[in-house]
Amino acid sequence: MIYSKDYYLGLFNVDFPSLDRLVQTGLSQGGSYCDLFFENTTYGSLLLRDGAVTSGGSHIDFGVGIRVLCGEKTGYAYSESTASQDMLACARSAAQIADSSSPVSVYGTPNPSRGEPNPLADRYPMQMPWRECSMKGFLPFLTLLETKVRAKDPRVVKVMASLAFQVTDVLMYNSSRELKWDTRPMGSVSVTAVFSQSGKTENKSTSRSFRTGAEMLTEALAEEISADVVSGIDARFEAIRPKGGKMPVVMGAGASGILLHEAMGHSFEADFNRKGTSIFADKMGLRICPKGINIIDDGTLPGNRGSLNFDDEGVPGQKTYMVEDGVLTSYLHDRISAAHYGVKPTGNGRRESFRYAPIPRMRATYMESGSAKAPDLIASVQKGIFVDEFSNGQVKIGEGDFTFFVKSGFLIEDGRLTAPVKDINIIGNGPQALADMVGVADDLKIDPGAWTCGKEQSAPVSCGIPTVLIKELTVGGE
Amino acid sequence: MRLDSKEIELARHCLDYALENGADKVRITLTKSLLNLVGVLNGEVDKTSHALDRSLQLNIFADGRYGTFSSNRLEREGLEQFIREAIVTVKMLEKDSLRDLPSQERTVKDAAGGNELDLYDPEYVNMSAEKRRDLALGSMSWPLKDKLEKGFTLVSEEGEYSDSIFDSVTIDSNGLFARHTETSFEIGYEVTVEDGEGNLYSGYWWDATPRLGDLKIADCSATAIERAAAQIGPKGIKSGKYTVVIDSECASKVLTPVLNALGGFSLQQKNSFMDGTIGKKVFPEGLTVMDLPHSRGETGSRLFDSEGVATRDSAIIEKGVVKEYFLNTYIAAKMGMEPTIEDATRVKVMPVGGCRTCKDILEKVKDCILVTGFNGGNSNSATGNFSYGIEGFLVKDGKIEYPVKEALMTGDFLTLWNNLIFAAEDARLCMSKLIPSIAFAGVDISA
Numbered sequence: 001m002i003y004s005k006d007y008y009l010g011l012f013n014v015d016f017p018s019l020d021r022l023v024q025t026g027l028s029q030g031g032s033y034c035d036l037f038f039e040n041t042t043y044g045s046l047l048l049r050d051g052a053v054t055s056g057g058s059h060i061d062f063g064v065g066i067r068v069l070c071g072e073k074t075g076y077a078y079s080e081s082t083a084s085q086d087m088l089a090c091a092r093s094a095a096q097i098a099d100s101s102s103p104v105s106v107y108g109t110p111n112p113s114r115g116e117p118n119p120l121a122d123r124y125p126m127q128m129p130w131r132e133c134s135m136k137g138f139l140p141f142l143t144l145l146e147t148k149v150r151a152k153d154p155r156v157v158k159v160m161a162s163l164a165f166q167v168t169d170v171l172m173y174n175s176s177r178e179l180k181w182d183t184r185p186m187g188s189v190s191v192t193a194v195f196s197q198s199g200k201t202e203n204k205s206t207s208r209s210f211r212t213g214a215e216m217l218t219e220a221l222a223e224e225i226s227a228d229v230v231s232g233i234d235a236r237f238e239a240i241r242p243k244g245g246k247m248p249v250v251m252g253a254g255a256s257g258i259l260l261h262e263a264m265g266h267s268f269e270a271d272f273n274r275k276g277t278s279i280f281a282d283k284m285g286l287r288i289c290p291k292g293i294n295i296i297d298d299g300t301l302p303g304n305r306g307s308l309n310f311d312d313e314g315v316p317g318q319k320t321y322m323v324e325d326g327v328l329t330s331y332l333h334d335r336i337s338a339a340h341y342g343v344k345p346t347g348n349g350r351r352e353s354f355r356y357a358p359i360p361r362m363r364a365t366y367m368e369s370g371s372a373k374a375p376d377l378i379a380s381v382q383k384g385i386f387v388d389e390f391s392n393g394q395v396k397i398g399e400g401d402f403t404f405f406v407k408s409g410f411l412i413e414d415g416r417l418t419a420p421v422k423d424i425n426i427i428g429n430g431p432q433a434l435a436d437m438v439g440v441a442d443d444l445k446i447d448p449g450a451w452t453c454g455k456e457q458s459a460p461v462s463c464g465i466p467t468v469l470i471k472e473l474t475v476g477g478e
Numbered sequence: 479m480r481l482d483s484k485e486i487e488l489a490r491h492c493l494d495y496a497l498e499n500g501a502d503k504v505r506i507t508l509t510k511s512l513l514n515l516v517g518v519l520n521g522e523v524d525k526t527s528h529a530l531d532r533s534l535q536l537n538i539f540a541d542g543r544y545g546t547f548s549s550n551r552l553e554r555e556g557l558e559q560f561i562r563e564a565i566v567t568v569k570m571l572e573k574d575s576l577r578d579l580p581s582q583e584r585t586v587k588d589a590a591g592g593n594e595l596d597l598y599d600p601e602y603v604n605m606s607a608e609k610r611r612d613l614a615l616g617s618m619s620w621p622l623k624d625k626l627e628k629g630f631t632l633v634s635e636e637g638e639y640s641d642s643i644f645d646s647v648t649i650d651s652n653g654l655f656a657r658h659t660e661t662s663f664e665i666g667y668e669v670t671v672e673d674g675e676g677n678l679y680s681g682y683w684w685d686a687t688p689r690l691g692d693l694k695i696a697d698c699s700a701t702a703i704e705r706a707a708a709q710i711g712p713k714g715i716k717s718g719k720y721t722v723v724i725d726s727e728c729a730s731k732v733l734t735p736v737l738n739a740l741g742g743f744s745l746q747q748k749n750s751f752m753d754g755t756i757g758k759k760v761f762p763e764g765l766t767v768m769d770l771p772h773s774r775g776e777t778g779s780r781l782f783d784s785e786g787v788a789t790r791d792s793a794i795i796e797k798g799v800v801k802e803y804f805l806n807t808y809i810a811a812k813m814g815m816e817p818t819i820e821d822a823t824r825v826k827v828m829p830v831g832g833c834r835t836c837k838d839i840l841e842k843v844k845d846c847i848l849v850t851g852f853n854g855g856n857s858n859s860a861t862g863n864f865s866y867g868i869e870g871f872l873v874k875d876g877k878i879e880y881p882v883k884e885a886l887m888t889g890d891f892l893t894l895w896n897n898l899i900f901a902a903e904d905a906r907l908c909m910s911k912l913i914p915s916i917a918f919a920g921v922d923i924s925a
Contacts, residue, residue, distance in 0.1 A: 049747075052572040053571055054572050056545050056568075057547045057548075058547055058564065059549065060549040060550065060551055062549075062550060073524055073525060074517075074524070074525040075525070076525065076527045077527065077528040080552075093528040134570070136570040139571075192747075194860065196748070203749050203859070241888065244886070244924030244925075275634045275670075357525070357527070392856040394854030394867070395854075396853060397680070398679060399678055399709075402854065405854065407856075422858075424886075425865040425866070425888075474886075476888055
């Protein structure tokens with residue numbers, strides 16, 4: 001959703017002379033680059049609990065972040081006011097990172113046209129802009145959702161459903177005199193259901209999150225979410241912790257892509273590689289997984305939670321191949337790392353809000369489909385596990401070691417899915433797991449859940465993967 | 479940089495304005511914080527950050543309905559419009575007769591000044607950009623990297639020094655006025671080392687304190703390097719049942735889920751493995767866990783919770799018996815129980831077994847797995863089952879043999895805590911939860 005340039009200039013009460021004055025102040029101590037990030041975010045939320053939507057609210061976050069670069073060093077300050085004297089004080093504070101002896105790098109070519117026209121693409125148009133809708137109109141959706149969940153499974157004892165939406169206006173200007181603006185929507189619906197059976201309790205949560213307007217709140221969405229949250233509960237009540245050990249692991253299509261995000265994607269972020277702390281720091285151009293595998297970070301998927309018209313440095317959103325045909329071809333760059341490596345920024349400079357300087361972050365990270373069939377991959381395993389839902393993944397960037405919690409899955413015995421498993425961990429090493437991907441199915445699925453990456457700052461992302469067979473990982477069990 | 483009288487007056491105006499425009503009851507929390515940070519990388523300043531935040535949060539009760547709102551745009555006219563719209567929003571919601579402010583009897587009476595717990599360091603006002611830079615750079619190991627112990631090289635060293643002041647005032651339409659002010663000084667270093675075969679290992683160490691004079695800066699970087707280098711040459715271990723010792727840096731991992739399960743939100747939603755345990759002995763006789771929110775000058779101490787309810791020093795678990803659920807006004811009303819406070823504040827696990835330090839425990843248990851960090855994993859709030867990736871060492875006869883790799887610790891929290899054999903007295907004061915090094919018998923380790 002993109003309004004006219006004047007909407008953003010008026011919203012933040014700035015004009016070109018004032019923007020130029022801020023940038024000049026930021027560079028006054030010898031900085032080599034300065035950018036301004038104005039943000040106005042409005043949030044709304046509703047919560048259904050115990051059968052009624054009895055709490056909700058709205059929130060406003062407004063301010064400007066000013067960044068000054070001096071070589072690869074960053075000075076950052078922000079103001080919650082766009083009054084001239086407050087912003088100038090911030091610019092002076094950020095400017096202090098520089099001194100007259102600092103080296104100068106060039107970030108982009110000066111652009112006197114100030115970057116117009118702005119929109120290269122609008123990846124998240126809103127038919128029903130959140131801010132133009134009454135929150136009262138959203139209440140029936142949550143009630144319908146709860147009704148559908150309860151109707152689908154009599155074991156449900158509690159349902160908690162929430163709707164959270166936000167709309168963020170951003171205006172960006174930099175010392176190359178590029179001006180960009182954007183309005184980014186996000187709507188997220190989450191449901192947690194608690195089930196009781198024969199004195200035992202289980203829970204399950206699911207979510208959907210899109211960069212879209214309130215038109216997402218349809219009966220079809222309520223049906224989809226309610227079906228999802230009750231699916232697999234029989235298996236959870238029956239699930240066991242298997243005997244642990246090293247074994248083949250088949251990762252189901254979709255949400256298993258979080259493993260790709262955590263165990264590989266972070267290691268491809270250029271800041272870790274620039275500092276030499278990533279296990280992939282010296283592997284550019286080398287084969288890191290079998291031929292035929294392509295791994296992508298994509299900011300261009302329409303309505304996707306990770307998509308961006310521009311990143312938070314004003315670089316156009318784009319699709320970046322990190323691995324092509326098994327070879328590491330690109331890191332994920334912000335402007336600092338791109339200058340360091342002498343390449344173009346990949347549109348991965350992202351930040352949680354104006355309170356943070358941008359750093360390389362993922363968007364929608366996924367692996368392209370292969371040629372195998374998912375049932376064939378499962379059938380090829382004598383003894384292993386199939387995982388369809390992970391949570392709480394963690395990776396050590398330097399070592400490449402990762403651990404993932406398996407929320408649900410199945411044993412594979414003689415090529416068939418047998419006993420359900422849960423509450424176990426899978427551990428492995430990122431580069432080794434990539435090298436051990438011996439089968440990729442033709443069923444890529446981008447997961448629609450509300451994934452949030454927590455690298456220093458929170459950022460909305462998404463992930464996806466086709467069904468993949470990894471030759472061997474360590475599975476923790478009894 | 480504390481809230482000034484004009485800002486506090488603005489909060490009072492917003493409270494009155496909400497009442498005049500349709501709210502029945504209101505609570506307002508106004509916060510202000512200032513943080514300055516210097517980041518260093520490989521011996522040089524890498525980044526600086528200056529962050530001033532203000533926020534006004536409103537809890538509005540109107541026509542038997544309730545909503546929460548916040549804004550960081552603190553111009554009076556804009557706030558008045560925001561409040562009018564907020565009240566309209568509240569009145570759209572469904573009724574909930576159980577929503578209410580806490581009674582006056584429960585709210586704090588002795589927190590009007592903000593520094594009653596001595597959490598404000600006057601030295602804060604003397605901090606300068608130069609001092610911060612010196613503190614961040616002063617104890618880095620990078621300049622000495624060529625003189626480090628043979629067997630590894632220092633690939634990268636990142637550090638951050640920051641100081642901040644936080645000030646908040648909470649008022650409500652029942653006459654509450656509660657203020658909390660604290661300063662914080664923090665240092666942390668993360669290093670990556672490389673062994674002779676090109677393998678990378680990372681280590682981290684940090685300290686934080688309300689008073690600059692108490693900040694342990696000198697050994698921070700060296701400790702991070704020591705922790706990274708100690709991981710060189712990991713080996714696999716056999717799966718089985720082990721005595722597990724968890725050091726105080728990461729021991730909160732196995733207590734926090736228990737505390738969360740004692741929270742009213744999980745209990746009321748029937749999503750807690752501690753449901754029905756109040757007043758029952760479900761832990762071993764030796765386990766006592768205190769909440770000590772009134773510890774003067776210590777990180778995490780508070781006189782009141784977010785509702786303005788007075789905290790108090792009390793037992794959460796006493797000699798194995800669950801003594802307290804954490805119930806705010808609303809959740810308590812829903813559960814038909816007496817409200818307490820909404821969360822544990824400064825938790826302390828009392829000593830068990832007569833060991834003062836982690837080293838003492840290792841000498842007592844002889845053979846065990848020493849856990850120094852967790853890597854991923856999760857727990858199930860409904861069942862109490864957990865599975866965590868662990869980092870640490872195999873210990874034989876009280877001495878570290880080698881670092882372990884690809885190991886997992888699994889079980890359920892009630893069984894784990896019932897196998898508690900030692901709790902030392904070495905909790906880190908920089909943490910709000912004082913969990914010392916602890917040892918459990920018979921823990922399942924998969925590797």
